[in-house]
Amino acid sequence: MAVIAERAIATDVPREASFNYLVVRYWLTALAAFFVAAVIGLVLRWNQASGFLSLAWHYRLQTFHGAYMAWFAIASVAGFVWLLIRKQFEIVVPRARMELVYWLLLAGAGLFGFGVLIGGFAPGFPILPPLPLNPAGAWAAWAVNVSLSGMVLIVVATIAYLLEWLVAAHRAAGGLGQALGLSVFLPRGANPGGRTVPPYVLAVTAMALIGMYALPVGAYLVANILLKNNFPAVPLDPLFAKNMLWAFAHTLVNILYWGTFGIVYLLIPVITDREWKLYRLLVILWLVTIVTTGMTAMGHHLQLDPVPFSIVVIGQVGSYLSIMSWAAVSIYGAVERIWKSGITWEPKVSFLYFGMFMVLVGMAGAYLDAGPGFNTILHNTLWVPAHFHSYMMLGMALFIFACMYHYVPLLTRKTDDSTALPRVHFWMTAIGGVGLVGSFYLAGLLGTPRRMAAYPLDALPALAGLVTQASVPFALVLALAQAIPLFYLTRMLVRRA
Amino acid sequence: MRRGGGFALAAVIALAAPAMAQNQGAGADAAVTRGRMLFEEKCTTCHTLGSGDFLGPDLAGVADRRPREWLLRFIVEPDRVLAEGDPVALELLKKYSDLEMPNLKVTLEEAEAALAYIATGGAAAGAAAAPSVPPASAPGAPAAVEPLGPQWRMSTQVYIGLLFLAAVILTAAAFLVVYKGSQPRAEYEKFERVFDTIQRYWTASLVIATLLFTVALLPLVPFPPVRAATEETQVVKVEALQFGWNMEPRTVKVGTPVEFRVTGRDVNHSFGLVDPHGVLLFQVQAMPRYVKEAVYTFDEPGTYHVLCMEYCGLAHHVMRTTVQVVR
Numbered sequence: 001m002a003v004i005a006e007r008a009i010a011t012d013v014p015r016e017a018s019f020n021y022l023v024v025r026y027w028l029t030a031l032a033a034f035f036v037a038a039v040i041g042l043v044l045r046w047n048q049a050s051g052f053l054s055l056a057w058h059y060r061l062q063t064f065h066g067a068y069m070a071w072f073a074i075a076s077v078a079g080f081v082w083l084l085i086r087k088q089f090e091i092v093v094p095r096a097r098m099e100l101v102y103w104l105l106l107a108g109a110g111l112f113g114f115g116v117l118i119g120g121f122a123p124g125f126p127i128l129p130p131l132p133l134n135p136a137g138a139w140a141a142w143a144v145n146v147s148l149s150g151m152v153l154i155v156v157a158t159i160a161y162l163l164e165w166l167v168a169a170h171r172a173a174g175g176l177g178q179a180l181g182l183s184v185f186l187p188r189g190a191n192p193g194g195r196t197v198p199p200y201v202l203a204v205t206a207m208a209l210i211g212m213y214a215l216p217v218g219a220y221l222v223a224n225i226l227l228k229n230n231f232p233a234v235p236l237d238p239l240f241a242k243n244m245l246w247a248f249a250h251t252l253v254n255i256l257y258w259g260t261f262g263i264v265y266l267l268i269p270v271i272t273d274r275e276w277k278l279y280r281l282l283v284i285l286w287l288v289t290i291v292t293t294g295m296t297a298m299g300h301h302l303q304l305d306p307v308p309f310s311i312v313v314i315g316q317v318g319s320y321l322s323i324m325s326w327a328a329v330s331i332y333g334a335v336e337r338i339w340k341s342g343i344t345w346e347p348k349v350s351f352l353y354f355g356m357f358m359v360l361v362g363m364a365g366a367y368l369d370a371g372p373g374f375n376t377i378l379h380n381t382l383w384v385p386a387h388f389h390s391y392m393m394l395g396m397a398l399f400i401f402a403c404m405y406h407y408v409p410l411l412t413r414k415t416d417d418s419t420a421l422p423r424v425h426f427w428m429t430a431i432g433g434v435g436l437v438g439s440f441y442l443a444g445l446l447g448t449p450r451r452m453a454a455y456p457l458d459a460l461p462a463l464a465g466l467v468t469q470a471s472v473p474f475a476l477v478l479a480l481a482q483a484i485p486l487f488y489l490t491r492m493l494v495r496r497a
Numbered sequence: 498m499r500r501g502g503g504f505a506l507a508a509v510i511a512l513a514a515p516a517m518a519q520n521q522g523a524g525a526d527a528a529v530t531r532g533r534m535l536f537e538e539k540c541t542t543c544h545t546l547g548s549g550d551f552l553g554p555d556l557a558g559v560a561d562r563r564p565r566e567w568l569l570r571f572i573v574e575p576d577r578v579l580a581e582g583d584p585v586a587l588e589l590l591k592k593y594s595d596l597e598m599p600n601l602k603v604t605l606e607e608a609e610a611a612l613a614y615i616a617t618g619g620a621a622a623g624a625a626a627a628p629s630v631p632p633a634s635a636p637g638a639p640a641a642v643e644p645l646g647p648q649w650r651m652s653t654q655v656y657i658g659l660l661f662l663a664a665v666i667l668t669a670a671a672f673l674v675v676y677k678g679s680q681p682r683a684e685y686e687k688f689e690r691v692f693d694t695i696q697r698y699w700t701a702s703l704v705i706a707t708l709l710f711t712v713a714l715l716p717l718v719p720f721p722p723v724r725a726a727t728e729e730t731q732v733v734k735v736e737a738l739q740f741g742w743n744m745e746p747r748t749v750k751v752g753t754p755v756e757f758r759v760t761g762r763d764v765n766h767s768f769g770l771v772d773p774h775g776v777l778l779f780q781v782q783a784m785p786r787y788v789k790e791a792v793y794t795f796d797e798p799g800t801y802h803v804l805c806m807e808y809c810g811l812a813h814h815v816m817r818t819t820v821q822v823v824r
Contacts, residue, residue, distance in 0.1 A: 131808070134763045135810060242784075305782045306782070312718070329696065357672045374717065376779045380806035449769070450808075464775075
């Protein structure tokens with residue numbers, strides 16, 4: 001099933017135009033959110049360099065920026081999941097359910113944004129309790145209710161589409177064990193039909209499975225904060241809440257990355273014309289990733305907290321093991337297939353290739369940060385946004401762009417022979433992104449705290465101020481570049497076939 | 498709203514510290530001196546004395562504008578005054594970006610001393626001047642530390658940077674080699690076996706590196722059980738609150754371990770200690786209801802900055818104080 005299925009899925013989309021346009025609508029909405037959040041990111045960096053925003057607006061925009069970037073990934077992956085369910089499993093999800101998820105996501109984003117922009121809700125993203133409840137007068141209780149209700153809607157919608165995948169995978173692949181690739185451990189001849197799923201099915205199934213743990217944890221935490229916001233007698237322990245927050249937020253970001261790596265697993269074999277099957281080492285490391293990401297990787301967020309020392313060590317080892325499968329087999333496997341493949345370096349390939357490189361860069365940053373001896377001087381500095389911007393903004397987002405540039409012409413049945421705009425998009429994103437992220441890494445080493453409207457430069461080396469100012473032009477290039485896919489894909493939608 | 502002036506103010510306060518010590522016990526001026534120390538410790542995060550509004554109002558002449566009883570009560574229990582809906586307090590809240598004045602656990606006696614100092618308009622000290630320099634992050638802002646001093650060249654941060662740079666360069670080199678080697682097309686089966694072998698060694702080396710790294714980094718941990726208090730350890734109790742630090746004592750000695758017992762009052766904060774050269778030495782979480790210990794032995798006297806490293810609200814970036822380290 002592997003390579004034939006990949007070819008069919010990657011080159012032959014459903015004939016039902018309304019379904020195809022629904023997928024495109026998910027992606028275009030996500031792109032719009034990404035563009036807005038990128039421009040806000042630029043404003044934040046600019047403000048840190050020159051200070052023109054009020055404190056209230058800086059921290060509102062900071063909260064908005066983080067939340068909408070996460071929303072971009074959630075909505076993009078949703079579109080990808082709908083497409084895969086239809087193509088891989090040939091299962092038709094009722095249109096009403098896909099529309100419901102879309103509108104729930106949109107309503108959630110709207111409510112969250114309203115609470116932030118109008119209500120002044122600015123606890124940063126994610127929302128570390130008990131700050132949402134103790135704003136020192138900066139926002140009203142109603143803003144907490146509105147924004148967190150929006151978060152609940154987003155969490156519910158995400159659970160819904162991941163459940164759709166799990167049900168479809170269970171039915172079509174012959175059980176979740178099969179969908180996780182466990183058949184590779186069966187003796188020869190014991191596997192019914194002798195089939196194993198392709199790696200992208202494993203990646204998306206893993207995402208959905210761990211999502212069923214992380215998202216309810218998030219829903220519980222948000223509900224706890226909401227309840228305490230309205231009934232102060234409701235208990236909320238700060239340490240327990242912090243555990244819950246990272247079990248939710250860190251895991252959610254990780255699994256969304258798995259979903260987008262499904263794009264790499266899907267497109268690389270087709271682009272290079274080389275099969276990518278599951279094999280035992282890949283599945284073993286995937287299982288290690290699933291267990292460690294789900295259970296222990298968030299432990300590095302607790303290394304500076306009043307927790308038993310064993311938790312500190314478990315957090316370190318769990319974090320290291322959670323990224324093993326990416327460095328050892330996944331990205332390695334993709335790069336291996338590109339060697340002597342005669343590949344055409346079109347923009348979508350550049351996005352995939354550079355994205356994988358930046359994921360490894362981010363992982364090197366994460367590796368250093370997750371050791372408690374280093375964590376104590378890197379945590380809460382700009383090193384942290386440096387590493388997650390590396391593998392989200394310059395990894396996950398780039399995989400999504402590659403997916404859109406590949407599929408939107410197919411889904412809309414319209415072609416654009418010119419690759420000039422995607423190419424400009426790639427180079428502006430790469431140059432702006434590396435400059436910005438590089439400034440974050442350096443500033444982090446210089447001890448510059450993250451999430452500050454203005455930096456305490458009299459306490460830090462003078463270089464910290466120069467780094468901040470030098471990064472603004474890169475942020476400008478990066479933000480402007482994100483208008484390109486929006487323009488390109490919208491133009492494709494409205495032009496005649 | 499002017500921002501960042503508090504940073505410059507903190508530097509001015511640090512320079513004025515020796516002079517403050519000399520003034521202690523000066524007879525009739527004792528209350529004013531005590532009030533000045535209190536003002537500099539707890540009020541200057543948000544207020545100035547004669548240099549205009551900051552996060553809160555300029556307190557110059559405040560004794561003439563408000564009844565003394567109201568001022569004393571508002572200094573001691575601002576949260577209760579606000580909760581009761583006091584119209585003056587609510588008006589101030591609205592005027593100053595809805596930033597609530599926190600309860601700083603100031604006693605009535607301390608509040609009277611602070612008012613005595615405020616009534617002098619800062620003349621008794623002069624040093625409690627106001628932020629008249631540009632915001633700390635604005636272009637041209639003065640830096641109180643050298644660009645990258647000798648201490649910096651020896652810091653853990655440099656080793657981290659070198660490790661990271663090596664990883665990035667090696668990865669980039671590998672990706673460049675594959676990019677160049679992507680053409681022309683050749684049969685995959687020719688090198689599939691070699692790639693499989695490389696993959697096994699690569700995976701094994703990553704597992705070994707993980708184990709080594711785990712063991713190698715543990716001695717750098719600044720808290721128990723790796724570093725624990727001894728009998729001679731100096732204890733500093735630290736309480737973080739929106740948006741200031743209660744810390745006792747504020748002066749410690751070089752050469753003897755110091756145990757910082759850090760907690761939070763309201764939300765999560767993080768106690769980050771920066772040395773006089775601008776090197777972040779360590780940080781630990783300041784969490785309500787919990788205490789986290791960190792042990793550090795200073796080997797150099799000077800003024801060390803304390804920064805809040807965990808976002809804790811709109812005035813997070815001005816939540817700072819200093820620790821004096823003496824011989």
